[in-house]
């Protein structure tokens with residue numbers, strides 16, 4: 295998932311928003327007339343430190359951890375399947 299940086303000229307903060315979303319992670323609708331001039335979409339986020347809005351930072355951090363642990367679980371499952379199906383030398387070496 296791609297996160298785009300949104301600079302907020304009113305609060306002098308940088309928010310984060312998903313590429314296809316209308317709202318920042320802290321809930322600012324950047325398509326609203328009041329916010330269009332205030333919030334400016336910028337570059338893609340490279341690292342979490344680029345976001346200065348604490349709410350956005352928190353949410354995105356949690357979402358990143360969630361996505362990571364999902365990936366880890368999938369990897370672990372794959373590894374387990376491999377070791378079950380692969381050659382199990384241990385059983386042959388036991389005397």
Ligand SMILES: [Zn+2]
Nearest residue numbers: 309320347350
């Ligand atoms: Zn925010």
